[in-house]
């Protein structure tokens with residue numbers, strides 16, 4: 001079960017699209033095909049966000065209303081301006097001028113209100129949707145099978161959860177609103193231009209393809225570069241989170257310089273990619289601004305000639321020009337947010353991919369019920385298994401054994417024999433490739449994994465202490481447990497003494513940013529957790545790290561309490577455990593090679609005898625010392 005660093009290096013996910021690190025190492029021609037395919041993609045992935053939006057119809061309606069109001073108000077401004085120029089100034093009627101300016105003031109107030117409303121609804125909507133999306137992605141991640149995590153890089157997934165959702169937030173919020181506002185403005189201004197002066201509009205409309213086409217073509221390259229920059233950043237982040245999680249190991253091996261250098265290299269690469277993307281974006285902006293303003297100037301030029309010739313009123317030219325500026329400005333903004341939107345589309349796509357990742361282990365459509373009350377019988381029938389990440393290496397080979405209800409069975413064997421794998425299969429983290437595993441006579445494939453796991457309590461070798469209170473840590477497997485039940489479990493696990501002695505007792509924050517527990521204390525928390533779960537089957541992965549004699553006695557006593565009346569499978573590392581077990585199963589290379597009790601196996605003189613001599617020698621010395 002324990003994975004070496006090698007197993008997490010850069011294997012693509014099942015869908016082959018999430019692990020961007022691998023992309024950096026694919027041959028150039030493949031990478032080119034892949035990015036071509038990507039650049040063809042458009043804003044479609046943003047469509048996957050629609051279901052999230054439909055939950056908040058009122059907010060969407062509010063956002064649309066204010067969006068339209070702001071656009072209409074903006075579009076009516078030039079009409080007022082034209083009247084002021086063509087009538088107000090000429091007729092020098094102060095009453096009329098006042099009325100026009102009064103109207104402009106009202107328009108300004110409406111515009112201000114509409115903009116504030118738009119901002120409020122749109123940004124809140126963005127926050128709301130991304131909060132839901134984060135929850136959905138995280139909840140989905142908790143349901144994915146270990147097979148997924150065998151090949152995924154946890155740092156990268158966390159970065160997806162943080163960075164991609166933030167990108168989506170800006171898209172749903174600000175960017176989408178800017179996009180829609182400018183799209184409405186552009187179309188509205190265009191229509192008003194035609195209404196104002198069809199002749200001038202014709203010139204402008206003829207010029208549009210010459211403006212838009214180069215921008216679109218160039219925009220594609222920019223998007224590709226941005227995506228590359230994001231991917232390189234994700235790689236750097238993944239590396240950082242791995243190193244930060246293992247800082248003790250880094251320092252113990254005095255590898256600070258090496259990891260800093262590697263992270264620095266990754267950051268520099270991300271910076272290089274970001275700079276390339278910024279350069280392209282800067283150039284795009286320059287091209288856009290020049291093309292747009294050059295055409296506005298050209299229109300002004302032609303229009304001015306017409307005013308001089310007397311075929312156009314100055315007010316109409318101003319009105320037309322204002323619409324042209326609006327349209328041009330809107331188009332400029334559109335080209336800018338298009339890039340951002342497509343980035344967000346990329347982010348939405350990756351999140352959708354993550355959400356589309358199916359758990360390998362699922363309940364059948366009609367799961368068979370496990371018998372009640374549970375007895376705790378465990379049966380392995382000719383079980384063969386290879387890890388999906390190493391399909392050509394058989395880990396278990398036709399393994400058969402039966403554990404009676406209430407029996408304590410020790411599993412021993414050399415490192416890599418498959419002991420932890422037996423536990424993983426029993427929890428149905430994976431399905432065997434051959435044979436069957438039964439709990440209380442029911443084949444695990446036919447039942448609901450959640451129901452199965454609720455019948456199993458696991459005390460792992462390394463207890464994970466979460467950054468939460470001591471109470472929550474004990475109640476991890478049963479968050480609804482009463483304070484009395486939690487205290488009783490702690491008492492039985494001999495954890496009550498040290499928990500009460502913590503600065504704030506059961507409420508003391510443990511783990512990261514909290515109190516650090518000793519090895520023996522962690523194990524007793526794990527035992528209390530398992531006691532509270534009160535499951536008929538107990539899987540115990542005995543810690544290999546030696547505890548001091550006193551802790552050892554406490555842990556042992558707590559375990560004895562835990563094992564009473566339960567079927568127990570224990571991966572044994574101590575002599576005292578094998579001596580107490582009803583039966584010992586000896587595994588080697590995924591096969592059951594010997595079976596019996598300590599005495600019978602020792603007298604056989606086989607693998608167990610050899611292992612016992614090596615492995616339990618220390619235990620015997622300890623026992624002698626006591």
Ligand SMILES: Nc1ncnc2c1ncn2[C@@H]1O[C@H](COP(=O)(O)OP(=O)(O)OP(=O)(O)O)[C@@H](O)[C@H]1O
Pocket residue numbers: 001002003007150387389390395413414415416417418419420421422
């Ligand atoms: N998640 C995994 N993906 C791929 N291979 C794995 C995985 N977990 C374990 N293995 C491999 O399966 C084999 C059996 O591993 P397992 O952890 O079951 O052995 P073990 O008997 O518990 O060893 P140890 O006593 O050292 O913990 C080993 O060769 C190991 O490298």
